[in-house]
Amino acid sequence: MCGNRLTGMMTMMRSILIAAVMGVMTAVAAAYILTASGRHDQVAAVRGDAVRSDAAIAVDAWPICSTMGSMVETADWAVLDPDFAAGKRAIVAGEWDEAIKALTSAALRDDRNADIQNYLGYAYRRLRQFDPAIRHYQQALALNPRHRSAHEHLGEAYLTQGDPAKANEHLAALERICLIQCNEYDDLKRIIATYDKVAKR
Template sequence: MIRAIAAATVFGALVAGATLYSKGPPEWWTKTLFGSLDRRAEPAIAPEAWPICTTMPSLASDADWAQLDPDFKAGKKALAAADWKGAIAALELAALHDPDNADIQNYIGYAYRRQRQLGPAIGHYQQALILNPRHRSAHEHLGEAYLVLGEPAKAEQLVGALETLCLIPCEEVDDLKRAIAAYGKLAAR
């Protein structure tokens, strides 16, 4: 009987501790120990940050996103129709709703690059990488933009970064390597 009570007490303490741990420390405790430091501002680790490289799409498909944000849906449709200005306009609105979304920044960068506006394109790719340093498509697209600018060394650096991110062969590495090889053939002429 005493063992059952002790086990129930330990189990209850573990459950209570797990609940408190998941909610974070109370605000008064954080301020008392760390001054005005706000621990809630720390970003959570997103699934994209996991050290796994695969060509499998993220858990939330684009169709799910489109249902949640009509601006994202309109931007994706505009990208598919090669309406780069329309895509930029719609995706900029989607970025206002979700400013921490690296995918949206990557898509905006792609639309700018297709318009040959490399400055804004590179800026959006870099923003995507600030939001998610492991964003493989942003690495690939930024490398391709550097090739357009005639900077193959920077593109090669991004191949190295992608190879570090990808534990198994991934499409982005292969695509960027093919683009660098094509650039090399054109430059050799």
């Protein structure tokens, strides 16, 4: 009797484990399929930029990365610091100086916010001011070493300065951080591949 109960419990536990694994696999496949069209559009945009003859890819030629473009979807801007919200809106609008002004004010009130530092780095990079951009990305990573967007953007900044080795270090960091599909990893990997193709010409 005890043996039958034990066998029944083992069968039930095995079934639960199989169901859980299947559920995770289905979720990952669904996420991959649902985001496939966006990835193909981004690849097409990056391939369009690959016709440049020089290895230094202009930072303003890159489309806004997928993680920054999604900022307009944030529904809770009203509860954020007003300068933080204004800085995010300015980034989406491509108003880099306004973004820096607003985000700098927000950083004065919240000096432990890795997102603010990342957004500041992004705005400075889009203005081709690489030293402050890199400084802000590094500050974001000091506050949160697993900040995926900061790793992606810092890697891109290193590429614009002609340092693919450092860009690859951040790609490797993203590979360790992202356990499943990760837009930041995909974006940086595509841009590094494009950089490598252009550099070989």
